[in-house]
Amino acid sequence: MLLIKKPEGQAKIISRTEEKRILHSLDAKQNSERNKVMFLLTIKAGLRAKEVAGLRWSMVTDATGEITNAISLTASICKGTKGRTIPLSKDLKQVLQQLQKNSTRIQSFDPVILSARKTAMTHHGVVYFFRILYKDNGLIGCSSHSGRRTFITRLANRIISVGGSLRDVQQMAGHSSLSITQSYIEGNDRAKVEAVNLI
Template identity: 30%
Template sequence: MAGSAASVNKGTDLSLPSGEEAAAGFAVASDLKEAIAIWLGWLGDERRAADLTVEAYRRDLADFLGFITGHLGAQPDLAQIAGLGRADFRAWMASRSSRGLQASSTARALSAIKSFYRLAIKRGLIDQTSLTALRTPKLPRSLPKPLTAPEAMEAVSAIGDQQHESWIGKRDIAILTLLYGCGLRISEALSLTRGDVPAQDGRAPHGLGLLRILGKGRKERVVPILPVVVAAIRDYLAACPYGGDAGDPLFVGARGGVLNPRLIQRAMQQLRAALGLPETATPHALRHSFATHLLAGGGDLRAIQELLGHASLSTTQRYTEVDAAQLMAVYNAAHPRAKN
């Protein structure tokens, strides 16, 4: 049974362990360990979840099974896992709350546990579970926190000044220009290869190049890339001391290896202090800024959904609330009748 679990992440240098290898770290009975291996393999190979998602789900299941081990007083097996009642699941959720974990974190963890149980039932490993009747914790509704257009432009232009090596400064400018100009996630930007960058003569009819992006769930989308973004990338490549083939990573670290996203996040953190930007000024905020500024400029909501790679229009609709909230803030600050 465990032999059917395939590698979670094929063909990357920073690959996760296979389903069997990852499941080996669980201190549970052998039949449950085999079920975990099948689930981890399914997440990566069939559901095509991103590496970070697979790893987060694995940690969530490990947290749950660690609690259940103490709760039952022994390493659980499949039969015991199947026999858990709603009170057992609620006890686990209460333990997370007592540890100070946020409701959003527990909601994600619960989603991971439900995913494991659903697959176990589908594969005939267990018959049923009372988990399906358990409600997800109510989460506070949060809106995206974009930067203003001047803040976004200032961040993009100023980030290069923080680096001693000019080519690294050009690299960071290219990355932020790409995030703000194309609405990419940082993981999507760092997964690009040199061959993904449009050639100078490979322009679309409207003067824009096209960029093929592999997003969440490994869903592919095509986004236009502005000439200013292409220019920033090519400026970086011209200065980069490391060469490469079309299949090599576009953005590299100081030693020529795969660039760690934490370095860009840290650079933005330093930039916040230098420019007096809000705490919400992160690389991901530039993606929010891309969507919000497009919408404010009259962009079509469906088109923005496609550009961002959202599976559901309701996710994109959050940006309409951001735009309305900004309009009300301007109104309340400036209109002479606002305070009457």
């Protein structure tokens, strides 16, 4: 896939190959399950670093404690004044279930992501985690926002084929306007050529 150059200052998009390499690299690390959840919360659900740090089990479980099919973010951890709901991908649901299974005495208000000291991870801790993760995998230009940009771009590229629109992408991203959502989306030169040839 050919991509146009990203605007200056924006986090780099992660390719499918890079995503697989990162997930494979996490298998060999301490806190592998937690780290996979952190990575997939950004690339499969578009969460910001602040939202990853603020996520509670009550936002991903039902009344019986089972992992649900969607993340229900509350306004308290989102940017702006509204919460939002994001459907859970199969991959993310599976790693959340594994993390939950291997955690002890979880309460609904407990953070999903804990530091090595078993305390709530801070926003800055999440940002640092991603800086080291991408550096260790040789990815230049990536930051804690790369997964989010990747999620929004991939979603925008697929949403119309399943009957959705950019408005759906905007809602899942938690943006106040479509113009903000559009600024996150990476262009695709090949798609442009194919689209023009269909006219």
